[in-house]
Amino acid sequence: MKRIACAVLSGALVFVGIGNMELTGYGAEFSYKEANAIGPGINAAVGVNNFLNLEVTNPIVKPVDKYSYDQMERDIQALEQSYGDKITVNIIGTSRDGRKIYDIILGNPQAEAHILMQGAIHAREYMTPLVMMSQLEYALINYDTGRYNFKPVSDMLKKTAIHFIPMTNPDGVTLSQFGIDGIRSDELKRIIRTCYASDVNLGKTTDTFEVYLSKWKANAGGVDLNYNFPYGWNELSTTLTSPSYAAYKGTSPLSEPESQALASIADQYPWAITISYHSQGEVIYWTTSNNGAKMASNTLAENISVMTGYRMDSSDGKGGFKDWMQSKADAVPGVTLEVGRFPCPVPFSEFSTVWKQNKGVWVQALDYVSKRL
Structure with missing residues (x-):
């Protein structure tokens, strides 16, 4: 038998405890936190998050170490074949290595309204595409039956779409996972070897x-894509003036095809929020000095x-x-989520914890936006 404890004050903090699950929020605006595992009777008792504790048997997206671009591409094709009426697959750009x-x-x-979620803008942070692809499949499996905060997920998705861009930097991910042989272009291989020689000489690596x-x-061209967007680009340090494994901002804002791909859709949709997945630190960065959507x-954070x-x-x-989107004239609220505790690449042994923490982020974001329509 589940024990339910509830304290409600008008306009004040609400606490509900049901088994191992906690709901907290202000007024009717609830968020959730899994203390350990959600009790099996939660849907019968409350009907709030009836699908967040379901097990997925034989998933298309299988948790593996070094979840690669090629595997992701196969999984996208398989998901499209199985759930083509629920997703639309677009190609927004092509990386430097094709x-x-x-x-x-x-x-x-x-x-x-639209939600933009993107991951792996940094090469070595390749656990994030696995998290996002797993979120996507979980959403698809439960599309027709899932409920969150008493609302059918399918109804919320009629008015709010979620864009999953799981691997913004596919060349970099491939390089970090498989080394120089993962790169196709001889010219890019030359640039990468030059980066190493330069970074050794500069004392950036031993x-x-x-x-x-x-x-x-x-x-793959040695440009840090998360330094390549227009907001504050001119204020970034100019001490690093050549390509590197990290922190080189490029020759100009949006100089790279990968950053251009994200920028190309920035004005195509009515964005409600953005979520950028990075690693590591178990931290949420939510604001910047010129945040036009601070509250x-x-x-959201x-x-x-x-x-x-x-x-x-x-x-x-x-x-x-994220900071660029927050600083635009039509500022878009956003957060950056840093998953994992250990230095990048985050060890695969952390995935089960990261997944438990982030399994429902997409639906929390969906609920947040739906309440404001």
Whole structure:
């Protein structure tokens, strides 16, 4: 028998305890936090999050170490074949080494509000595509039957679409996972080897070439894509003037095809929020010095913090995607989620914890937006 404890004060904090599950929020605005595992009787008792504790048998997206671009592409094709009526698969750009940058739209592409989720803009942070692809499949499996905060997920997805861009930097991910042989272009291989020689001379690394590549953050051209967006680009340090494994901002804002791909859809949809997945630190960065959507970003971050257990912090991410979207004239609320505790690449042994923390972030974001339509 589940024990339910509830305390409600008008306009004040609400606490509900049901088995191992906690619901917290202000007024009717609830977020959720799994203390351990959600009790099996939760749907019968409350009918709030009836699908977040379901097990998936024989998933298409299988948790593996070094979840690769090729595997992701196969999984996208398989999901499209199985759930083609629920997703729209677009290609928004091509990387410097010829890999496609995918945008998978969950729900109604003509919806009045859109959520942008993107991951792996930094190469070595390749656990994030696995998290996002797992989220996408979980959403599809439960599309017709899932409920969140008493609302059918399918109804929410009629008015709000979610864009999953799981691997913004596919060349960099491939380089970090498989080394120089993962790169196709001889010219890009030359640039990467030049980066190593330069970074050794500058004292930026003492690693062997193979270890150096595993820690790679940039794209295959040695440009840090999260330093390549217009916001604050001119204010970024000019001490690093040549390509590197990290922190080189490029020759101009949006100089790279990968950053251009994200920028190309920035004005195509009525964005409600953005969520950028990075690693590591178990932290949510939610604001910047020129945040035109500060209050909404803060509320979004608070909700996701309750769900994930991640602490909130601020950062002045000049050149970053989230920060650029927050600083635009039509500012878009956003957060950056840093998953994992250990240095990148985050060990695969952390995936089960990361998945438990982030399994429902997409639906928390969907609920947040739906309440404001």
